[in-house]
Amino acid sequence: MSMARYPEGASVRDIVAAADMFNHAIPTHDEVEGAVCRLGTGGWLDLLKGRYRLTDTVPEEVRLWPSDFVSSAERLGKRLSPRVERSAEWSITAAEYAEALADYKAAPPSA
Secondary structure (H helix, E strand, O other): OOHHHOOOOEOHHHHHHHHHHHHOOOOOHHHHHHHHHHHHHOOOEEEEOOEEEEOOOOOHHHHOOOOOHHHHHHHHHHHOOOOOOOOHHHOOOHHHHHHHHHHHHHOOOOO
16 A cells, blocks of 8 residues: 555555565455455546556645555545455456566565
């Protein structure tokens, strides 16, 4: 979410890297696709040229992320349905995820 707010957006690799940084664990394909589907079907993401960007419909208090990470995460959870509505439009294939994961593992960000 935090990376998607930048003008260039976030790739699947960027999403994996950010999740690993915050959670100290690499998310599974299902977790990444579920998050993208929740945000996308909620109208909060645009996808352009393989990069995810936040839409203007994201509330300002959520956009403050990561300045107040815990509060922002709580606000995010209250605004989006906990149910993941799978959608072909927001699908991330296993091959796309595997490629992003391999790229991340080959060159993880420096600490």
